[in-house]
Amino acid sequence: MQRFQNETVLIVFMICLDVTTSLIKPGRRVCPISRASSQVVPSPQTYIRPFIIPCNGDKCGNSSRVVYKTAVRTVFYRQVVHDAVRKCCPGWTNFEPNDELCMKPVCKSECLNGGSCRGPDYCACPQNFTGPLCELDVNECDTGNHKCQQLCNNTIGGYSCSCYDGFRPTNDRECE
Structure with missing residues (x-):
């Protein structure tokens, strides 16, 4: 055994x-x-x-x-x-899978209209947009933040100027 x-x-x-x-x-x-x-x-x-x-x-x-x-x-x-x-x-x-640091903010929803994610769920918006996701157009005509001499026409992301009847535009923002 x-x-x-x-x-x-x-x-x-x-x-x-x-x-x-x-x-x-x-x-x-x-x-x-x-x-x-x-x-x-x-x-x-x-x-x-x-x-x-x-x-x-x-x-x-x-x-x-x-x-x-x-x-x-x-x-x-x-x-x-x-x-x-x-x-x-x-x-x-991380910016890349093997990065050693956590420097990239995460926004659960995509920032719109050229906005960029700058902090957790915080979108930094370009000048003519606002809102949590930069989804809202700023109405420059209502805020008075325009340089039109007579009529202001709001557009998505900006504005354009026009003149009253009987006037004609001399340049982009003035009328005569």
């Missing part, structure tokens, strides 16, 4: 890590997030193992006897490890 002094029990766990979170450096717009992961840890374990030994005519006759010996085996157990990973804070992201 064979004797085994060491036995190995192997349990394999796969741990998947989000590689992009580990590349982000600490700093502005970076939020630490607590994460629990598991690691497989080997551990020696002693146990009492029975061995059957034939007597071969000694004190126990022609039968066999059982001898108990201490043996060691390696067991693997799963250990939960808590660590902090870094991710971009809500409203921010």
Whole structure:
């Protein structure tokens, strides 16, 4: 009969890590997030193992006897490890997937009419548009923010000037 002094029990766990979170450096717009992961840890374990030994005519006759010996085996157990990973804070992201910083603001809806996302859900609008998404045309004629001598006609993204009946335009904004 064979004797085994060491036995190995192997349990394999796969741990998947989000590689992009580990590349982000600490700093502005970076939020630490607590994460629990598991690691497989080997551990020696002693146990009492029975061995059957034939007597071969000694004190126990022609039968066999059982001898108990201490043996060691390696067991693997799963250990939960808590660590902090870094991710971009809500409203921010990377310019490129492997960037180390979170400098690109995120607008849930697209900024319109040439507006640009300048902060989380904040659109910076060009001069003639307003609204959360730059979706509203500024009426320069109503606000008095125009240079027309007589009549102001609002257009999308701007305005045009015209003259009263009997007058004619001399240039873009004046009448005679």
